[in-house]
Amino acid sequence: MTYETFRNEVLQGLQSREIGNVSLSLTKTLKSNGEMKHGVVFKSPSSNTSPTIYLEEFYEFYQATKDFDTVIDRLSDLYRSLPVIQVNETELYDFSTAKSKIIMKLVNTEKNRTFLETVPHIPFQDLSIVYYYLIGKSDRMLLDMPVRDGLLKKWEIDTLKLHQQALANYNRLLPVKFGNLDQFLLDRGLLENEYYAALSANDYTNSMYFLTNDFFSNGAVLMTCKNLMDKIADFFEEDFYIIPSSIHEVLLFPKSKAPSKEKLDQMIQEVNRDYLDPAEYLSDHAYYYSRSGQDSNGYVIQNLFQRLPGTIS
Structure with a gap:
């Protein structure tokens, strides 16, 4: 089974399972270092966030075992285990409330040129510091979203202030x-x-x-x-x-x-x-x-x- 066929079969397999009031769709996302990842988006009317589960490792499991039913079982169980996250958009767009949840990450500059064109960042040697809004933490899992140029504009701050806030937060949020x-x-x-x-x-x-x-x-x-x-x-x-x-x-x-x-x-x-x-x-x-x-x-x-x-x- 090709990866494209696998993704479509996964979508159909999940749609046949009882996993709650949720709509499913396939997506592809440009991730760190220019890696394109394919996943399933789970959209629930009870939340304004839509978790995505990426399929690469599940395809590797299928290639090794040919056990498609277990793939669907694991995906279903993983989705059910995810916390329901509701982002308070009023808090998100107000820097006075959002600032306590800003964190920072480090990426390779050359391999992330496309991403860096859309986000505030600070160069550090051949690397770049980028910033994220921490949505939540659960079972040692971090849920976050990148701070993009549009969000920085809404906050009416510059990258320098963003960096200062991320430093102030870091050890409290991520010891x-x-x-x-x-x-x-x-x-x-x-x-x-x-x-x-x-x-x-x-x-x-x-x-x-x-x-x-x-x-x-x-x-x-x-x-x-x-x-x-x-x-x-x-x-x-x-x-x-x-x-x-x-x-x-x-x-x-x-x-x-x-x-x-x-x-x-x-x-x-x-x-x-x-x-x-x-x-x-x-x-x-x-x-x-x-x-x-x-x-x-x-x-x-x-x-x-x-x-x-x-x-x-």
């Missing part, structure tokens, strides 16, 4: 998580994960640390927060490399324990190519955090912070 990578892998049951196994093969994980948020979602943006980077440098008592393992987290490598930047870049590129979902790609080279802002390694990020106001703990 920061930082720790030893080996312990992180153990706690999350990821010791057998192919991505991290590639790092473990080089005996690096015991010297590396992870940085993300409590939801392990789009936490790489924390590398743009200067006082947080300063605190980590104080903890290491030295400068360090930042490895952009994905949009969701970065890995940190104290300089004294790290291989050369050339070797780090090679490792990042190999892992990105062989193990990382393209939609989660952030960058293919390491960054260097220098407390003094002076180093010969290239990609020094410390001196970029003068353009980014505010702090995060």
Whole structure:
């Protein structure tokens, strides 16, 4: 069954199930890094939001098992488990009430040119900081929507104020998580994960640390927060490399324990190519955090912070 046929069969299969008063339609959406995703939109008259469930992983399951009934069962169960979200449009369009729900994310600039043409953003090296309105949180799932130029115009603010507000909100909405990578892998049951196994093969994980948020979602943006980077440098008592393992987290490598930047870049590129979902790609080279802002390694990020106001703990 081709993917196009699969999508149409899924739509018909869901329409034959009892999943409540909901209308269904197929959609395609440009996601992170220019990835086009296909999904099913569930529109209910009881909500002004319409959740979309994307079908790529379900198609992979079908290709492996040929079990179409289980695909429909899983999609139906997933939809039923989603919270009913009602966006208060009065609060959304009023910055005085919406500002408490603004968060930020980090994306690769080159791979997101089309998206960046429609949203306020701040360049950061070869990356860009973008902003989202947090609709809700449930069972470690984040529901959000991008802050686009039109919404910024309604709020009558500029990108600078937007960034300041996102910084002020971040740790309250998405608490920061930082720790030893080996312990992180153990706690999350990821010791057998192919991505991290590639790092473990080089005996690096015991010297590396992870940085993300409590939801392990789009936490790489924390590398743009200067006082947080300063605190980590104080903890290491030295400068360090930042490895952009994905949009969701970065890995940190104290300089004294790290291989050369050339070797780090090679490792990042190999892992990105062989193990990382393209939609989660952030960058293919390491960054260097220098407390003094002076180093010969290239990609020094410390001196970029003068353009980014505010702090995060």
